[in-house]
Amino acid sequence: MDTTSLFQQIFNTVFPLIIIVLIGFFYARARPTDMSVANRINMSVFIPALIFSVMASKDFQIQAYLPLVAAGAFVVLGSGLVAWPIARALGYEFKTFVPPMMFNNSGNLGIPLMVLAFGEAALPIAVVLFLIENLLHFTVGMYLLNPRTNLFNLLKMPMIIATALGVVWSWQNWSMPVAVGTGIDMLGQISIPLMLFALGVRMKDVDFGQWRIGVISGLVSPVSGLVAAYAFYWLFGLREDWFAYLVIFACLPPAVLNYMVSEMFQQEPQKVASIVLLGNLMSLVCIPVALYFVL
Secondary structure: OOHHHHHHHHHHHHHHHHHHHHHHHHHHHHOOOOOHHHHHHHHHHHHHHHHHHHHOOOOOOHHHHHHHHHHHHHHHHHHHHHHHHHHHHHOOOHHHHHHHHHOEOHHHHHHHHHHHHHOHHHHHHHHHHHHHHHHHHHHHHHHHHOOOOOHHHHHHOHHHHHHHHHHHHHHHOOOOOHHHHHHHHHHHHHHHHHHHHHHHHHHOOOOHHHHHHHHHHHHHHHHHHHHHHHHHHHHHOOOHHHHHHHHHHHHOOEOOHHHHHHHHHOOOHHHHHHHHHHHHHHHHHHHHHHHHHHO
């Protein structure tokens, strides 16, 4: 691929995402917008539908992705190990700084980014990485913020139920009636643009009063992820095409969910909001760079 074609592909990958995020941002600036209901429906209906539709498809075999599951988990946990001494050196509270470095925006940004960059064949891989990141966020992440968290509540989450059903469906190699499958697919297709739009709405609340920790975390987040990704590749190896996905996954900015969780536990939510939102803004630079190297 020549340089012009490469830059064209990067532009075609990143620009549609930016457009949807900006529409959400400017709409929220023009009209006060409460996305809480839409986000709850997305988490409870549309995203579970996307997960199930991908996992229940005939060409999805969960066992084939086990090395990628291990790699994704290694990147999430390894990012925390890299970020921990940095937090101590800079005097940041562990519970404020480290979890956002671990749990990235694999849903709002990761899924559409990988699909646009690599085509529809990337959707199962993007969903697998999204699932492992979310499972760790709702288990390890919750435990880091509050060791007394009841992890059994995880089993009640629609995303976990959809994942379990999808795994069983995949293993049993069942087929879906076309009429039912089409409806579930259509529900799942709502989730990706809605996640991007919600990210844009959230961008309106950037607090530049905490800009320093936001900028530092925007640099540490992709670096810690890449260190973990390359450590896994060096220690255990991985298919070359899967490693490209892993590099993109490692460079994703902190997930918006980090802010919601910090608000729930009153763990310096204003600082976490700055980490999340400035990290996502700074990703507009580091993600095209990562795409340049993997493409």
